[in-house]
Amino acid sequence: MISNFAFLVLDIYLAHSVNAFRHWAEYIPLYFSMGAPLLLTIALVARSCGRVGLWVALGHVVGWSALTVGLAGVLFHLQSAFFVERTLKSLTYAAPFAAPLAYTGLGLLLVLDRMISAQSREWAQWVLLLALGGFAGNFVLSLTDHAVNGFFHATEWLPVISSAFAVGFLIAPFFGPVNRPYLVVCAFVMSAQALVGFLGFEFHVAADFNGPSTVMLQNFIDGAPPFAPLLLPNLMVLALISLWALDAARPEESETESIA
């Protein structure tokens, strides 16, 4: 969680540099991403010192704040174009409206950790839901972001397709118990997501290195977002944790019917 928030500092800096932090609110996620790792580190130290209360309190503060930042971000992003035209096209060319939900996801995860025992099946299902939401968001994001580019390169369909598969596989456990082989298949599907993510990272960086500006930083700001594809391996980790926890909390095979 700490590294996730810390990484968002760089990501937000590049993303909001596109319009030079024109709106004051664009600084909020930047500063929040700087402060959150600090508070969460304090929380970790506090827990190791036995001050669980402080760990819980700081987790709630950061978690609920992240949730608010994320939801407010969605509204701000949509306001950039969607509310003016309210068309699918303006949704495509609006600021990536689903991107701020990364904060909401992280916030929910923090709050979840403070409210439900990590050993429970319920916790595993909630984490799986967040991973599922992440892949669903990534499906929408990669679809709209690459639509801006007109899917000029066929490879731009890869994250759309892989995210759709991830959603399809991760949704099943919510409709009934699943057996271990299914979870293993899910784990392989998740690994494929990571592969697509790293491949995307390479494609995005390569495109930026060949950008039109003589200033490399400008190419990274205006070009393909270099860190966006890394959301896939990030979500893979989350999904694998949830699958592992789900397996650990799985009732005996003999006691239940399973989805194979």
Add this chain to the structure above:
Amino acid sequence: MVGFALIVSAFLINSNRPVSNAGGKGDAFTRASGKCAECHAQLQYSVVHEFELSAHSRRGLTCLDCHRPAANQRTKEHHGFVLSAKLTAGNCRSCHEGIYQEFLRSGHAAVSWAAIYGEKGLSAEEVAFAERYQPGRAKRPPHPFVSLEGADAIKGGCEQCHSVGRPNEDGTIGNCTACHTRHTSSVAIARLPTTCGQCHMGPDHSQIEIYEESKHGVLFAAQQSSLNLAAPARDLTTRDMFVPTCATCHMSGLNGRKITHNPSERLSEFLADPITNRRPNAAAGKANMQAICSQCHAHETIERVYAQAQKVVDLTNDRVNMAQSIVDGLRKDGVLKGKPFENPIDFVLFDLWHYDGRTAKHGAYMGGADFVQWHGNYPMLQKTVELRAMASDLRRKR
């Protein structure tokens, strides 16, 4: 199942997007179809909105189609796009080469610039090309007012209109947006009298005032809303423009006639000169214009107007010749010394032909009776008397 459903829906949505938004010419063009507006709709809403109203937009063009660098243009990087540092006619000619070539032959091109700055800034080839179609009008010295009034005055005044024919860095001439405006790229706006009237106005070339006085102008004011100013150029008929504007007579291809971006093709005389002479293409120019006139008027009417106008032109030539001979006589006899425009009498002579003479001639051809008389011949008569008095006074004081 869910995964497949998502993939199929993604493909379906994308395949139903307009071509300009979903690929075709390249990723940069596709990106430009909406990416530019993402910022500019907020920063300069009117620019984006005007473009959305344009025929260019309706045909699926993107910002990049016009803003990409044309041949020989300096480039600039702008948020991931490579753009032209300065747009010129060179960008328009990428798609409208034929129109650009017609424009190059016109008085709106290099000769318009040369009317102020002479050959300065024009290449030898550009001067030679312009001289071929507008003899004596490109190979000339700068106008005396350039040095007399100073660069700032000329730049803020004359140049604003005469830059329609400015030489560009990329080797092209002029800028089409002078008439078509920038983001609307509108044929309807170019057909409006007020568009021509931006420059063809005032005492030195009062075409818009004359037009407004004429029957053409009166009818236009009354019936503008019934006209189809936006009709496609190739299909324009008198059903669309049953009242003419400047463009209808001087440029449009009414009822199948040839369209031209060189108004000189329909002119037979150099009315703007101190002494009006026939143009090299006078016969063809007259025939072309009369062919347009005949779309609405009987042959007899057209001939009568031309004959009457010719009499005014001849009369004006006589009056200007007479005035010029008075001043020439003073110089010849050593009464008047110094450079042009150093003596008050120079300005009286200049106003006589530059304001009154031109106005009378244009008024005669464009149906502006008041401009033939009270803004033309009357002040010419007045200034002739004034010139004579000044000349006598100068000779007496000598």
